[in-house]
Amino acid sequence: MSRFSLAFHLDPKLNAPLYRQIYQRVKAAIMEGQLARGSRVPSVRALASELGVARATVENAYGLLTAEGFLQSRGQAGTVVSAPESLSAPAPSPVRESKARRPINPMLPSVSSLPFQLGLPALDAFPRAIWSRIVSRQIRHTAINDLGHPPLTGVESLRHSIARYLQLSRGFTCRPEQIFLCAGYAPVLDLIIGSLLQPGDGVWLEDPGYPVTQAFFRAAGAVPMAVNVDDEGMNVPQAVKEHPLARFAVVTPAHQSPTGVTMSLSRRMALLDWAARQQAWIIEDDYDSEFRYHGQPLPSLKSLDTQGRVIYAGTFSKVMFPALRCGYVVVPESLVEKLEAYSPLRICGTPPLVQSSIAEFIEQGHFYxxxxxxxxxxxxxxxxxxxxxxxxxxxxxxxxxxxxxxxxxxxxxxxxxxxxxxxxxxxxxxxxxxxxxxxxxxxxxxxxxxxxxxxxxxxxxxxxxxxxxxxxxxxxxxxxxxxx
Incomplete structure (x- = not known):
């Protein structure tokens, strides 16, 4: 059985029944501090829908976790983690100073809402009434401390909510401290490039691929290396043969932008193997993988990463609405200090009120x-x-x-x-x-x-x-x- 299947899908061929697999995944998240005491887990209905199983399967898993003291049911308030405080996630690393780098200001596409506009979700279908109630409640409960300078790397509650979402729905584990909030995909790239890239570094780019990605790397002085896209996604063997010494690769493996093809498992493993050998970084742009028409969303490339070479970029612009101006990046443990040191130069531009509202939207189950x-x-x-x-x-x-x-x-x-x-x-x-x-x-x-x-x-x-x-x-x- 491949790590791909074990890490991201419930597998009926395993000896452990499906409810046991869910139980083990949630328990591991609690034991590793990804689900902190008092945090709310997805409802039975929401998680069953997300995993494509019967509600009774999730109920059995939650029942076992409740019996062992890991979960506690609070009726209409939902089910929350009741594990000891000692299982909470570790504290974030201290912020360090860093030398300033030249800002990157490429020409970005203009915003519009014309017919056929790319990257625009169904605005008419977003639950605006629910969102308005959440934002209003956040405003009413604003404390004095909330009026000061916000965290440079993002509001803590949203970083924890994203970590839980990625653990349960995208198949990989990360600490909240590995998550950096940014005002969209372009600032995510700016943060990564400013922290890691040196002028002259080679970068594999999907051809065809997202123009904004190309613009940012060109402006930063990188050397773009075009890699053809075929029916298996980025042609990794071609890239290894022609450009083996690149330091970065940018891919959209779940749903290649713009062709829509999915990167095959063999290509994913070849890409990870190259990155491990060359000590290169893979930037996974997981921009709309949640929207798969049949079955579960495809697992992320990061879930296969055992060497800590994948930098995972996600966004709320396409799953909620673009006016939020909120994206995030999950970096390997080895890069946390570097990005924390660079963060004072590229602070999170998403208002704390918006971040806290997104966190509540997720925690109450509306997101799922x-x-x-x-x-x-x-x-x-x-x-x-x-x-x-x-x-x-x-x-x-x-x-x-x-x-x-x-x-x-x-x-x-x-x-x-x-x-x-x-x-x-x-x-x-x-x-x-x-x-x-x-x-x-x-x-x-x-x-x-x-x-x-x-x-x-x-x-x-x-x-x-x-x-x-x-x-x-x-x-x-x-x-x-x-x-x-």
Whole structure:
């Protein structure tokens, strides 16, 4: 049995029954201090949904933990950890001074809410009433100490909530002190680069890949090394052969951005093996892996990391809403002091009120319920757009790429069409379509067979088949005009 299966999935083939596996995972989290005394665990319904098991299975696990004194039921208030205080997580390391580095200010994409906008979750489906009550309660309970300078690395309650979420839902264990809160993905990159990168360092970048990542590393003086993406994700054997001495690799293994493919297990293990040999760092951008349409979310690459080489980046912008301006990074134990020392130069820009509200949103179980609803909704809304595009275009013009999750759709174009020109014209018509070729790391000639040619579209805010049909018709008019 592979570590991949054991670490992240409940395995019916194991001798231990499913309830016992849940029991062991939660108990380990408590014993290691990831679940502190008094913290609330997910409800039976929420955890059963997250793991894809019957509620009775979770009830049996919780019952055993309660009988052994690890959990305590408080009725409508939920189930909380009742373990001794001695099992709490260790105290954070002291902050140290660091030399200032040149700030990185690349040109970032503008923000909009036009049709097909990428990275925008379903804003109409977010539970705003619940969120408003939580924020109002946080404001009413503001203490004098809350009015001072906030923690540089993030509010403690949210760091603990994220650690518990990652332990129970993403399959790896970390201390809250390994988690650094930032105001989104770009500040996460800024923190990592400022703390670790030296000008001239080589970095593997997925090709095609997220333009913001490319911009930050170029601005920092890194040497971008384009690595092709195929149906198994980043082509690690190619990268090892052509660029073995790189110091960083940036990957989106669960749902490659932008193609949507999943990195195979063999590629993941090869990437980890290279990083261990070269003492290189892997930055795992886990930007929307929660939204898998069928089955459980895929395990993270970090859960396979036994050598402490993976830096895990997550965000609340896509699972909740972008206006939160809140992301986070989980670093290996060996890097905690380095990032703590650099943090005074890149303090967390997310207001403490927002951070505390997110923590309460998670602890009360609303976060897990929201994720479950969004998985179903996004599968439905992606279906609206796929059907509309299929009806509006012939298969010889545009084909929708199959994918198992995510909040953006990739459609391949006929080789005779220019995706960049189509995307420009679409934006002029108020459609926030992006060209797949604009996500390249290395620019190639239009006739090159390796040049990606397609369109990227966000679909979460398409609320009906009729709306999808109208948008597909507008896009079809743009493509037809470009063919003339």
């Amino acid at each position: 319920r929201h994720l479950k609803r969004m998985r179903q909704l996004y599968a439905e809304r992606r279906g609206y757009l796929k059907q509309a595009l299929t009806a509006a275009f012939g298969a010889d013009v545009l084909q929708v790429t199959e994918q198992a999750g995510g909040i953006q759709l990739c459609a391949r174009l006929n080789a005779n069409l220019n995706d960049a020109a189509i995307a420009r014209r679409a934006r002029e018509q108020g459609l926030a379509v992006q060209a797949l070729s604009d996500w390249q790391v290395l620019r190639r000639e239009r006739g090159d067979a390796l040049r990606p040619n397609g369109l990227l579209m966000g679909f979460p805010n398409i609320t009906s088949p009729q709306e999808a049909q109208a948008l597909a018709a507008r896009l079809s008019a743009v493509v037809c005009a470009n063919q003339k």
